[in-house]
Amino acid sequence: MDLDDFYAIIPAGGVGTRLWPLSRQARPKFLYDLLGSGRTMIQGTFDRLAGICGEGHVVVSTGQRHVDQVRQQLPKLGDEAVFAEPVPRDSTAAIALATAVLSRRHGDRIVVGSFAADHVIRDDRAFGRSVRQAVAAARAGYVTTIGIAASRPSTAFGYIHQGPSLADEIPDAPDAHLVSEFVEKPDASTAQAYLSTGEYRWNAGMFVMRADVVLGCLKRYLPELHSSIMAIAEAWDRGADERQEAMEQYWPGIQKIAFDYAVAEPLSTAGGVAMVPGGFDWDDIGDFNSVAGLLPSSGRRNIKILGDSDQVVSLDSGGDMVVPDGGRTIALLGVDDMIVVDTPDALLVAPRARSQEVKDMVGKLSQYGRDDIL
Amino acid sequence: MDLDDFYAIIPAGGVGTRLWPLSRQARPKFLYDLLGSGRTMIQGTFDRLAGICGEGHVVVSTGQRHVDQVRQQLPKLGDEAVFAEPVPRDSTAAIALATAVLSRRHGDRIVVGSFAADHVIRDDRAFGRSVRQAVAAARAGYVTTIGIAASRPSTAFGYIHQGPSLADEIPDAPDAHLVSEFVEKPDASTAQAYLSTGEYRWNAGMFVMRADVVLGCLKRYLPELHSSIMAIAEAWDRGADERQEAMEQYWPGIQKIAFDYAVAEPLSTAGGVAMVPGGFDWDDIGDFNSVAGLLPSSGRRNIKILGDSDQVVSLDSGGDMVVPDGGRTIALLGVDDMIVVDTPDALLVAPRARSQEVKDMVGKLSQYGRDDIL
Numbered sequence: 245m246d247l248d249d250f251y252a253i254i255p256a257g258g259v260g261t262r263l264w265p266l267s268r269q270a271r272p273k274f275l276y277d278l279l280g281s282g283r284t285m286i287q288g289t290f291d292r293l294a295g296i297c298g299e300g301h302v303v304v305s306t307g308q309r310h311v312d313q314v315r316q317q318l319p320k321l322g323d324e325a326v327f328a329e330p331v332p333r334d335s336t337a338a339i340a341l342a343t344a345v346l347s348r349r350h351g352d353r354i355v356v357g358s359f360a361a362d363h364v365i366r367d368d369r370a371f372g373r374s375v376r377q378a379v380a381a382a383r384a385g386y387v388t389t390i391g392i393a394a395s396r397p398s399t400a401f402g403y404i405h406q407g408p409s410l411a412d413e414i415p416d417a418p419d420a421h422l423v424s425e426f427v428e429k430p431d432a433s434t435a436q437a438y439l440s441t442g443e444y445r446w447n448a449g450m451f452v453m454r455a456d457v458v459l460g461c462l463k464r465y466l467p468e469l470h471s472s473i474m475a476i477a478e479a480w481d482r483g484a485d486e487r488q489e490a491m492e493q494y495w496p497g498i499q500k501i502a503f504d505y506a507v508a509e510p511l512s513t514a515g516g517v518a519m520v521p522g523g524f525d526w527d528d529i530g531d532f533n534s535v536a537g538l539l540p541s542s543g544r545r546n547i548k549i550l551g552d553s554d555q556v557v558s559l560d561s562g563g564d565m566v567v568p569d570g571g572r573t574i575a576l577l578g579v580d581d582m583i584v585v586d587t588p589d590a591l592l593v594a595p596r597a598r599s600q601e602v603k604d605m606v607g608k609l610s611q612y613g614r615d616d617i618l
Numbered sequence: 619m620d621l622d623d624f625y626a627i628i629p630a631g632g633v634g635t636r637l638w639p640l641s642r643q644a645r646p647k648f649l650y651d652l653l654g655s656g657r658t659m660i661q662g663t664f665d666r667l668a669g670i671c672g673e674g675h676v677v678v679s680t681g682q683r684h685v686d687q688v689r690q691q692l693p694k695l696g697d698e699a700v701f702a703e704p705v706p707r708d709s710t711a712a713i714a715l716a717t718a719v720l721s722r723r724h725g726d727r728i729v730v731g732s733f734a735a736d737h738v739i740r741d742d743r744a745f746g747r748s749v750r751q752a753v754a755a756a757r758a759g760y761v762t763t764i765g766i767a768a769s770r771p772s773t774a775f776g777y778i779h780q781g782p783s784l785a786d787e788i789p790d791a792p793d794a795h796l797v798s799e800f801v802e803k804p805d806a807s808t809a810q811a812y813l814s815t816g817e818y819r820w821n822a823g824m825f826v827m828r829a830d831v832v833l834g835c836l837k838r839y840l841p842e843l844h845s846s847i848m849a850i851a852e853a854w855d856r857g858a859d860e861r862q863e864a865m866e867q868y869w870p871g872i873q874k875i876a877f878d879y880a881v882a883e884p885l886s887t888a889g890g891v892a893m894v895p896g897g898f899d900w901d902d903i904g905d906f907n908s909v910a911g912l913l914p915s916s917g918r919r920n921i922k923i924l925g926d927s928d929q930v931v932s933l934d935s936g937g938d939m940v941v942p943d944g945g946r947t948i949a950l951l952g953v954d955d956m957i958v959v960d961t962p963d964a965l966l967v968a969p970r971a972r973s974q975e976v977k978d979m980v981g982k983l984s985q986y987g988r989d990d991i992l
Contacts, residue, residue: 573964574967588947601952
């Protein structure tokens with residue numbers, strides 16, 4: 245199957261506050277190599293997508309302040325492939341602007357896919373197969389999501405409830421189903437119930453769709469957002485001055501709304517959303533516990549080390565997640581199942597079980613006016 | 619009572635490995651302000667002793683490599699008041715050399731007292747009263763120790779078993795007793811038994827004695843050590859060359875033995891050791907748990923901070939001992955009763971309950987050849 249009509253959008257936003265003090269406002273998590281793989285999150289995402297649609301078909305939406313770092317990490321990114329946001333306006337605006345501009349450049353029958361810059365996908369070939377089916381379903385007119393097999397009753401993700409098969413309707417997407425509904429992050433017992441039906445998958449926020457379809461949806465559901473985006477898109481390729489003028493005029497006033505709420509959920513009730521299964525390991529590495537789960541063991545009682553393991557000396561300790569990023573030796577004595585993240589200007593110590601609450605620490609530091617380390 | 623004949627010796631040795639990574643071989647614990655009092659341990663010790671016998675009567679025995687730092691911290695220390703040891707030979711040699719040299723300078727009827735550079739004493743007036751009684755007992759011919767009231771059944775200290783009163787024999791030492799015996803660090807139940815008798819006190823290693831008495835003991839018990847020390851002492855004040863020559867010839871071969879074993883224990887069985895009670899709070903701050911016990915609470919759920927408390931941000935944490943000495947912010951989330959010691963090149967994390975085992979971590983780092991941070 246030819247993918248000449250497919251373009252990948254990488255929304256690179258989100259600080260990743262639960263990964264503080266590694267992740268910072270000035271250097272969000274997508275700029276880090278959180279797996280010790282030698283490639284940062286956004287580099288891994290770019291590589292994976294470029295392998296499917298070619299480097300020239302990948303664009304990035306990110307904050308103005310991160311553009312230089314993104315370009316530095318992705319030297320093969322095209323000159324016109326970065327959408328810089330002066331202020332964040334959430335995922336709908338990011339996806340809509342890139343889609344509208346690409347649509348003007350390449351025609352509105354192109355298929356766009358949105359894939360976050362800071363997710364981990366382990367099996368590029370399986371990912372590619374899912375994307376191909378998603379593109380086929382998108383060409384058939386569906387906004388198509390890739391549903392991740394729920395390997396545990398997680399309460400950290402939203403779920404997708406799968407409806408009837410679309411295999412007959414879309415021969416190139418034999419595993420596609422209609423989406424019956426999107427459901428919010430459940431409590432533990434609800435999550436368990438979802439799993440037992442076999443009909444639910446995790447919503448990883450990956451969407452593949454024809455440009456005219458998604459822009460049509462936006463025009464219908466959010467006409468103001470749509471008209472602002474179209475106005476910016478019209479000016480986008482008419483030179484730096486016109487682009488900047490349009491951005492200044494329209495961008496700050498655009499509604500902040502997640503793509504799930506703006507498009508996926510309402511459209512799913514109208515039978516317009518499809519899902520293809522993702523047959524690959526996926527993680528949004530939202531916190532240090534996730535990072536620990538993805539890192540190989542250091543061989544020392546399951547201590548996970550992100551960085552130079554020579555910098556960590558442990559005695560009677562196990563199950564810890566250690567980030568020696570401060571250039572100093574970290575000595576752990578009798579320390580079990582803790583997070584120790586050392587950076588040049590801030591150190592975090594917490595139990596692994598409280599990984600999610602790191603965002604509360606960030607909140608507290610913010611209250612204290614400690615923007616110097618946030 | 620006149621104390622013109624009294625000289626104080628401060629043996630400043632001992633790295634304090636259980637206080638790593640704050641205390642280092644190149645910068646032992648006596649050079650630190652472990653109480654946040656504004657004075658380092660050796661400064662506090664010097665001040666306390668100078669208040670009793672005058673600055674000119676205080677001398678320091680320390681390692682050659684620490685001499686500059688000691689002089690920097692103690693600008694009032696006399697030119698000839700430092701005994702620099704090229705290699706450590708334990709407390710007997712240190713005390714003997716200083717005693718022999720002082721004895722040649724001021725006569726062998728002087729009284730010398732040995733007080734470690736890294737102990738904490740809270741009540742200088744009570745300490746002074748104990749020293750005065752000890753000097754009186756020393757003049758009467760006893761090697762005299764100051765016994766600390768055992769406030770708990772500690773297994774970290776040796777104990778002194780008190781014998782009959784010497785009040786009648788020494789009117790100026792009304793609280794003095796003979797020492798019946800010195801006993802090693804006991805196990806917990808033995809320590810409890812000691813306490814219940816009311817006859818045992820902690821051995822803090824403070825000894826006050828006439829120069830001729832202690833040198834006589836050494837001649838009797840350790841004739842080789844004695845003759846080497848006397849040879850060095852004879853050369854000591856004959857110029858730098860002769861001093862160095864004698865040190866090179868005799869010092870490295872001197873037996874390493876603690877003063878307790880060399881003098882106090884054997885002499886006590888011969889009825890030659892007295893004890894006066896120390897009516898003051900004392901601690902050898904051997905580990906971070908001790909430091910924590912001596913620091914005031916930061917007001918945040920009993921978190922103890924040695925350093926700038928603005929550098930510590932805690933959330934749902936309590937009972938921790940934190941040393942922010944690395945110039946960075948330390949964030950504690952859900953961390954209870956832990957030690958977190960941050961320095962520019964090394965970080966230690968451990969439960970407070972395992973403070974004593976910090977020395978094992980130092981041992982491990984030494985095995986790894988990490989002398990750069992020891």
